[in-house]
Amino acid sequence: MAETNLLEARGVTKRFGGLTAVSGVDYNIVKGKINAIIGPNGAGKTTFFNLMTGIYKADEGTINFEGKNLIGLRPDQVNGLGVSRTFQNIRLFGNMTAIENVLVGMHKRLNIDMVSTVLRLPVFNKQEDRAHDKALDVLSFVGLGDKLNEISRNLPYGDQRRLEIARALASDPQLILLDEPTAGMNPQESADAMALFRKIRDQRGITVLLIEHDMKVVMGISERIAVLDYGKKIAEGSPEEVRHNPRVVEAYLGRSGTEGAQEGLGLSAAEAVEAALKKAEAEAAAEITSTSEQPNAPSKS
Numbered sequence: 160m161a162e163t164n165l166l167e168a169r170g171v172t173k174r175f176g177g178l179t180a181v182s183g184v185d186y187n188i189v190k191g192k193i194n195a196i197i198g199p200n201g202a203g204k205t206t207f208f209n210l211m212t213g214i215y216k217a218d219e220g221t222i223n224f225e226g227k228n229l230i231g232l233r234p235d236q237v238n239g240l241g242v243s244r245t246f247q248n249i250r251l252f253g254n255m256t257a258i259e260n261v262l263v264g265m266h267k268r269l270n271i272d273m274v275s276t277v278l279r280l281p282v283f284n285k286q287e288d289r290a291h292d293k294a295l296d297v298l299s300f301v302g303l304g305d306k307l308n309e310i311s312r313n314l315p316y317g318d319q320r321r322l323e324i325a326r327a328l329a330s331d332p333q334l335i336l337l338d339e340p341t342a343g344m345n346p347q348e349s350a351d352a353m354a355l356f357r358k359i360r361d362q363r364g365i366t367v368l369l370i371e372h373d374m375k376v377v378m379g380i381s382e383r384i385a386v387l388d389y390g391k392k393i394a395e396g397s398p399e400e401v402r403h404n405p406r407v408v409e410a411y412l413g414r415s416g417t418e419g420a421q422e423g424l425g426l427s428a429a430e431a432v433e434a435a436l437k438k439a440e441a442e443a444a445a446e447i448t449s450t451s452e453q454p455n456a457p458s459k460s
């Protein structure tokens with residue numbers, strides 16, 4: 160079956176003063192797939208999300224979602240077109256229950272004003288019933304069906320992340336963007352989260368885009384991975400292709416040495432050391448060639 164792009168970004172650039180956080184990025188989100196963007200800290204991943212969701216406006220380039228230009232739209236307008244997201248840092252109302260957190264997000268979207276809420280007008284009651292049903296549906300879908308009335312700050316960390324995902328699902332998106340959704344999770348929570356991402360795609364048909372710092376996490380479930388480094392897309396392909404791409408290994412090595420590559424790319428200690436040695440060898444070879452070329456050059460004539 161031919162691949163369809165749900166979102167197409169071309170030449171997207173965002174500068175913060177003298178810093179180019181995202182630099183001329185071309186990127187496609189493939190419909191119906193689990194897509195991932197990885198890269199070292201500071202690579203521009205979150206900024207790219209913010210550009211796609213109307214939080215920042217790109218300085219250059221185009222972003223089309225189902226043929227509609229997203230640049231210049233507000234976050235709620237982007238959401239209205241079918242793009243939902245979660246944030247790198249959990250953003251919940253800590254004192255509210257799980258279901259209240261989902262309903263608050265929906266009220267904003269459904270435009271239920273305070274007057275009709277207080278007066279309990281029929282229009283309110285009908286929408287309220289529907290909102291309540293929807294909230295129950297998404298909360299049980301993410302596995303929080305038995306925690307509807309728990310105060311969200313008392314929920315375990317993994318459940319708080321699930322709650323954010325439920326809130327993002329409540330608007331029936333076509334595309335869900337998850338910014339480091341497993342950050343801070345223990346391995347079990349992380350594995351459960353992966354299963355949920357797959358379920359979102361398989362059972363709801365929602366296209367997923369994950370941002371990850373740690374490639375190990377995405378290896379198992381992503382079908383397409385793009386790698387950002389210093390704001391540029393340096394590689395793209397299947398997890399296997401990307402993991403062994405020398406530019407990717409170098410991006411991770413460059414930041415924090417062997418440990419960085421080991422952590423970020425999920426390499427074994429031996430593989431990481433080997434990659435570091437290869438890189439050092441390549442650098443040494445490059446130096447030798449450039450110095451030995453010097454004396455040879457003029458003798459040509």
Ligand SMILES: Nc1ncnc2c1ncn2[C@@H]1O[C@H](COP(=O)(O)OP(=O)(O)O)[C@@H](O)[C@H]1O
Binds near residue numbers: 178180199
């Ligand atoms: N609002 C901002 N103002 C200034 N610099 C920013 C802002 N947001 C991000 N940056 C910078 O842009 C670069 C990319 O950041 P970010 O997109 O958060 O990276 P990542 O999510 O890949 O870790 C970093 O150098 C960061 O400090």
Ligand SMILES: [Mg+2]
Binds near residue numbers: 206247
């Ligand atoms: Mg980030």
